[in-house]
Amino acid sequence: MSVDGEVRRLSEEADEPGWEVDPDDEWGVAVITTVGRQLRLRRERVGMRAAEFATAVGYGEDLVYKVEGGKRIPRQEYLDKADEVLGAGGLVAAAWEDVKKVRYPKKVRELGKLEGKAVEIALYECHIVPGLLQTPEHARSVIGAAQPPYSPDDVERMVAARLARQSVFERSPAPALSFVLEEGVLRRPIGGKMVWRRQLERLLEAGRLHNVVLQVMPMDCDTHSGLDGRIELLKFPDGTAVGRSDGAFSGRPTSELKHLRVLELRYGTIRAQALSPRESLAFIEQLLGET
Template structure:
């Protein structure tokens, strides 16, 4: 089923509640902004459910509106919401996955990204994100990387298109740091990196990037991201096709040792 780019329901509820309380007091956003250390545009985004409010924001608005704690009690439900609604389910499934297999075509999977690389990725998003949004998104992405060292271990494989490694997201220093991180990650016993070389004359990945997740009850789910949302594929026929494609991609890509060697050559300028 498709997932749209709607914000999490909890953020929408909080936004409506805070807007209702503000309007009940006959107060405009600009008047509220004059009482708290946040701008009227920030207030508008929170009220629309587009931005998760920080605890300090909730405290300030609750006090300014004389809400008596009505908004404060919602902090645990809204303050940690870093992902749009369509991504929340994927993040949860990924954290619980027994296995994850991903084919990357434009940039590295979030589990592989350094903080600096993730920052560069989010700064490339259009329409542009503001500084606070970028910082929240980066920290949320880094938090998912607990999966790399989780016990019991999640089995992970990644097939990376060679141009993904050649693209110097964030500049030379960020790029080199990211390549060194890939070499470090490739040493994990539960993770395997493979590179799809540009010289390859046949290629099974014409339909684009994808991820396969094995759930705790040993079901496999396909996941595909689009421009404004994502899809989960759970029908056996669909998952079977995706699994076949991914298996073919792995057979066409460089093996783990050759992939490490290519990353090392990129770092030394020999590739």
């Protein structure tokens, strides 16, 4: 790619939605404000004007002012190029480890932290494919269908956050993951045929992993213990756990032993009522063949 082409690519990426700072996220605002201030001080220290710096890193001058003013989350490429131009010896580039977390909503970061620590994750979803299993296109379709609608920036921010949680599949040692999905959800072609085909393929890929158990609750099941809604259980290395259910304890997360026993009973019963993992994968394969 030519230099001009690279500059255009970086400029276009800089204009992508989802890179604004959430004003209600105090920690995120503090991180981006601090990084922006350091960038400005380093730029001024080497005697570069904003316009010169913008040309050197391949981004627009307006974006440079937004980043330095704590109004825009810089991409990793921006920080890498800034580090090189300013001769920061890796100190600016290293800020990406904190900066990348700011793009994700606060409550999703907190959920991601819990999932990142859990050795077991069990989830029953009744209305959607679990976020941990969604493809980018499917996630965008689901989030974009909300009413009232989210802004394009918010949609992209939420999609990025949902996909970031999927790093749980890359952990070593791998956590034990259990999912129960409703047949009706699997038959709804959210996003159109091609998006839905890819989502079904993703479910098959995940369901075949050695640390994943994926089951389908069939529509013809005459007994269903999950009618109260979603259930999530997370267990940690120290033996503690946290759980939540739409139909219990006001839907709030709980770590009380007696509450966890109720959720574990409900989830275990749901798993017993669902198709076996082998039958579930065969069922998804059948659906894929019908699309």
